[in-house]
Amino acid sequence: MASNWRWFHQLGSPKWFFEKSAKWLPWLWALFFILLGLGLYHSLWVSPQDYQQGHSVRIMYIHVPVAALSMVGYVAMAIACTIGLVWKMKMAFAAARAIAPVGAAMTFLALFTGAVWGKPTWGTWWEWDARLTSELLLFFLYLGFIALHSSFSERNKADKAASVLALVGVINVPIIYFSVKWWNTLHQGYSLGTGGVADEFKPALFIMIAAIYVLFANLVIMRLRAEVLLREQKARWVADWAKGSEKGVKR
Amino acid sequence: MLLTLLKRELMIARRNWIGLAIPVFFFVMVVSLFPFAVSPDAPVLQKIAPGIIWVAALLATLLSLEQFYRTDYQDGSLEQLVIMSSPTLVASAKIIAHWILTGLPLVLISPLLGVLMQLNYGVGYDSVAEDHTVVLMLSLLLGTPTLCLIGAVGMSLTLAANRNGMLVSVLILPLYVPILIFGASTVTASLENFGYNGQLAILGALLLLAMVFAPFAAGRALKISVS
Numbered sequence: 109m110a111s112n113w114r115w116f117h118q119l120g121s122p123k124w125f126f127e128k129s130a131k132w133l134p135w136l137w138a139l140f141f142i143l144l145g146l147g148l149y150h151s152l153w154v155s156p157q158d159y160q161q162g163h164s165v166r167i168m169y170i171h172v173p174v175a176a177l178s179m180v181g182y183v184a185m186a187i188a189c190t191i192g193l194v195w196k197m198k199m200a201f202a203a204a205r206a207i208a209p210v211g212a213a214m215t216f217l218a219l220f221t222g223a224v225w226g227k228p229t230w231g232t233w234w235e236w237d238a239r240l241t242s243e244l245l246l247f248f249l250y251l252g253f254i255a256l257h258s259s260f261s262e263r264n265k266a267d268k269a270a271s272v273l274a275l276v277g278v279i280n281v282p283i284i285y286f287s288v289k290w291w292n293t294l295h296q297g298y299s300l301g302t303g304g305v306a307d308e309f310k311p312a313l314f315i316m317i318a319a320i321y322v323l324f325a326n327l328v329i330m331r332l333r334a335e336v337l338l339r340e341q342k343a344r345w346v347a348d349w350a351k352g353s354e355k356g357v358k359r
Numbered sequence: 360m361l362l363t364l365l366k367r368e369l370m371i372a373r374r375n376w377i378g379l380a381i382p383v384f385f386f387v388m389v390v391s392l393f394p395f396a397v398s399p400d401a402p403v404l405q406k407i408a409p410g411i412i413w414v415a416a417l418l419a420t421l422l423s424l425e426q427f428y429r430t431d432y433q434d435g436s437l438e439q440l441v442i443m444s445s446p447t448l449v450a451s452a453k454i455i456a457h458w459i460l461t462g463l464p465l466v467l468i469s470p471l472l473g474v475l476m477q478l479n480y481g482v483g484y485d486s487v488a489e490d491h492t493v494v495l496m497l498s499l500l501l502g503t504p505t506l507c508l509i510g511a512v513g514m515s516l517t518l519a520a521n522r523n524g525m526l527v528s529v530l531i532l533p534l535y536v537p538i539l540i541f542g543a544s545t546v547t548a549s550l551e552n553f554g555y556n557g558q559l560a561i562l563g564a565l566l567l568l569a570m571v572f573a574p575f576a577a578g579r580a581l582k583i584s585v586s
Contacts, residue, residue, distance in 0.1 A: 248532070252530040255526060259521045265584070269516045269580060272512070275576070276512055
């Protein structure tokens, strides 16, 4: 096996991941807080008011990142499920299980911030617009994944069944993405790229998107660590680790 | 092989034909509740008819899914069938049989509901306007197989789960939404004298997409569930 695939095999080892991620996490959290500080500074002070929306345009800096992550999270979950089903990698199933609640939280935040933003700009909390609706459906898909996964007594079956569901549901993600073009009712178009937001809003938006990406990664890694402990509870190294943590030994 | 499995399904159904009528009764009864709840006025009924009839068809399909694998799973014959042939084949036979036994009757009874819901209100015999009932039937004809296909995936997934009934609804209702949107909007477009071929084409496209992917997904899920 070529050595450039080594990281992939290592990632498949729960023990390796558990030990390494303990070292990554402080750095990732530091990165997140730096990005968040920078992003907040840009979005709350540097970035101008919108000539129509006034200060409420600043909701965009949280709304767009969480909305992006809600979709990216679902795709990441589906990719993890595919890896799990095809190569029978147990870490992939654990990862999908770890991503689902975080992704659901991002989707909820996207809907919530969207409602808060919609009130001053559109004059309504909710509108049955295509994109809002499909975001709501994405939220339901996440809940379905979590519900299905939690209703099996055997974890093995739960992993596989929920993975099939995730793959079926992933068809919904492109529908969300292109729904703006298909039905194009009230929701504005893409935020990035041509015809999107004006240049003076972009730095803050990009920094915030990066910050939320890092936050997402952190939360998933933390959940995945817990998931690994749960799944590997019979393994020797977990017992050793637990004994070490009881005594307060530095790991 | 597929034909043998299909024959088996149809024979079992023929011996328990009252069970087949229940989804149809349900469909008619749900729709006939709405004049009581909303208003018996013909223009109002006509306006809400496409949505009501489509939602009722969707719920009837959803509830009839309960019987999809139930008895075969309980007496162990489902496992034998999966071992004997392939899970995809078993799922395909079940899907086809399920559509013939519950989807098709819904399509055939829908003109009656069109009458109840005043679908052709304002369209006289001498008028050149469309017969909206035909459009309703066409939309259901293209839409209900997709509902069965997606429902089969949901049933296969939840077969071995601890809580069956509500769970399958939670899983597949979000996936039913596109079909509902285009199914109901086909009839609405016809009522408003717009072209509805586009919506029918999308319903057909969704059906083809589901025909390609759903049997395999259902088969895969079935294998996981009975293993």
